[in-house]
Amino acid sequence: MSLSNLIKNWSNFRTRRPYEGQYDDSPYKWAMVIDLDSCIGCNACTVACYAENNLPVVGKERFGKGHAMHWIRIERYWGEGETLETEFPERGAQYLPMLCQQCEAAPCEPVCPVGATHHSPDGLNTQVYNRCVGSRYCSANCPYKVRYFNWWNYPERAWPNPLELQLNPDVTVRSKGVMEKCTFCMQRLRAGMDKAKTDGRILADGEVVTACAQACPTSAITFGNLADKNSKVAKMWKTQQVDLAKNVQEKTEDGIRGYRILEDLNTYPSIVYLERLRNMAS
Amino acid sequence: MNYCKKLFVWMFLIVIGTSLVSAEPFVQGGPIGSQTSDGYDALGPVVEQPIEFPHNTHAGRMQINCMYCHTYARRSNVSGIPRLDKCMGCHNLIEGVKDRPRIKKLFEYWANKQPIPWKKVHDLPDFVRFNHERHIQRFYFQEKRPVRETCGYCHGYIASMTTARRVKALSMGWCISCHEKDHLEKVGSTVTSHGPNDCWLCHK
Numbered sequence: 001m002s003l004s005n006l007i008k009n010w011s012n013f014r015t016r017r018p019y020e021g022q023y024d025d026s027p028y029k030w031a032m033v034i035d036l037d038s039c040i041g042c043n044a045c046t047v048a049c050y051a052e053n054n055l056p057v058v059g060k061e062r063f064g065k066g067h068a069m070h071w072i073r074i075e076r077y078w079g080e081g082e083t084l085e086t087e088f089p090e091r092g093a094q095y096l097p098m099l100c101q102q103c104e105a106a107p108c109e110p111v112c113p114v115g116a117t118h119h120s121p122d123g124l125n126t127q128v129y130n131r132c133v134g135s136r137y138c139s140a141n142c143p144y145k146v147r148y149f150n151w152w153n154y155p156e157r158a159w160p161n162p163l164e165l166q167l168n169p170d171v172t173v174r175s176k177g178v179m180e181k182c183t184f185c186m187q188r189l190r191a192g193m194d195k196a197k198t199d200g201r202i203l204a205d206g207e208v209v210t211a212c213a214q215a216c217p218t219s220a221i222t223f224g225n226l227a228d229k230n231s232k233v234a235k236m237w238k239t240q241q242v243d244l245a246k247n248v249q250e251k252t253e254d255g256i257r258g259y260r261i262l263e264d265l266n267t268y269p270s271i272v273y274l275e276r277l278r279n280m281a282s
Numbered sequence: 283m284n285y286c287k288k289l290f291v292w293m294f295l296i297v298i299g300t301s302l303v304s305a306e307p308f309v310q311g312g313p314i315g316s317q318t319s320d321g322y323d324a325l326g327p328v329v330e331q332p333i334e335f336p337h338n339t340h341a342g343r344m345q346i347n348c349m350y351c352h353t354y355a356r357r358s359n360v361s362g363i364p365r366l367d368k369c370m371g372c373h374n375l376i377e378g379v380k381d382r383p384r385i386k387k388l389f390e391y392w393a394n395k396q397p398i399p400w401k402k403v404h405d406l407p408d409f410v411r412f413n414h415e416r417h418i419q420r421f422y423f424q425e426k427r428p429v430r431e432t433c434g435y436c437h438g439y440i441a442s443m444t445t446a447r448r449v450k451a452l453s454m455g456w457c458i459s460c461h462e463k464d465h466l467e468k469v470g471s472t473v474t475s476h477g478p479n480d481c482w483l484c485h486k
């Protein structure tokens with residue numbers, strides 16, 4: 001890249017994301033809605049993700065050191081003032097499935113020294129394992145803490161023979177020293193998009209879903225194409241009055257539950273959470 | 283004296299320089315066609331197939347379309363190795379060549395109800411997704427290019443080989459070199475476009 005090229009095409013290198021109408025002409029923009037009112041914290045999504053994306057089970061000891069590799073995890077929160085010293089301290093937790101938010105202005109992207117993480121045209125935050133040199137800067141910069149580092153060479157440890165036969169051939173088995181994260185089940189999307197392209201159409205709503213959405217017993221996770229205005233996800237975003245390109249949402253009606261996590265950090269996440277409702281008698 | 287000294291230094295540098303330039307760049311194995319002890323030549327592993335399948339007869343002399351046997355190429359990621367019954371479908375009826383040693387071997391597999399253990403020649407690394415369908419749909423069905431040309435971009439002139447050999451590098455730089463070029467979109471059209479260059483299209 002010559003200096004003259006850099007100066008001449010400066011605006012191309014400085015694309016601001018997101019902007020109004022960015023995905024109006026685009027065929028795909030993947031997004032999600034997670035209804036916390038439906039979530040029962042059963043961890044089925046996590047298990048499905050382990051199976052789909054070749055995630056290694058690291059064991060109790062390494063889990064304690066924070067080496068766990070779950071791309072989607074169930075976070076538990078207790079309300080303010082609630083005491084945990086009751087007979088059943090686990091009771092009353094609120095669950096929140098936390099996965100990569102596929103931010104439009106992702107904090108992890110600009111800090112990568114080798115450009116291993118970047119934005120794809122369909123609005124996903126990608127991670128290219130071959131490029132990653134393991135600086136872990138992206139993980140440090142991620143406000144959601146959803147990037148996971150391979151501290152060990154897991155393949156032989158996590159899948160001793162013949163367990164390697166259970167691995168998904170469409171997903172790379174990552175090796176030591178690279179960062180990894182949720183991909184919105186890119187292998188499924190890619191297969192579906194290829195099929196649709198041969199037929200000369202775009203993917204129908206619900207034709208491809210992520211492993212977590214598929215496994216969810218209460219259908220708390222809705223996955224779809226936000227660029228398609230008639231998709232379920234797009235309609236839910238609209239009903240919840242969440243705009244992808246805004247960091248402060250204007251809610252004109254009361255009782256709207258949709259919000260995006262840590263929106264005030266200007267990350268513009270692609271996942272909308274629906275607040276939990278509870279009838280608290282006491 | 284000073285001049286002589288300078289001349290001597292320069293000559294010394296030139297000798298060193300040329301020896302550096304002429305040093306062979308590191309490649310695994312020897313030149314194409316000459317197999318080394320580790321089973322590699324310059325283009326990758328030299329694969330020995332259970333039957334020395336004559337592509338030159340089938341694709342060359344008989345002009346059979348590649349996708350008659352490699353039938354999944356137009357609708358799937360992989361082109362597929364034909365099943366034994368695909369071979370037998372024709373060879374059961376071709377009486378003239380039944381006494382040839384290669385065909386005898388084929389009938390042996392058929393009688394034993396054993397699949398032929400063909401080996402993979404164009405083997406990409408596990409972290410790469412290559413889709414045959416996209417390329418065949420674009421160049422063969424959309425642009426109506428001849429099948430030999432379409433497949434030959436990556437597989438070389440198979441009609442001149444017996445068992446297939448890797449003749450292209452199949453490296454990322456080599457893929458990109460074609461993806462960067464402008465290709466016509468349809469027959470007779472002047473509209474061009476180039477291949478996609480998003481990392482996640484091929485890296486998985």
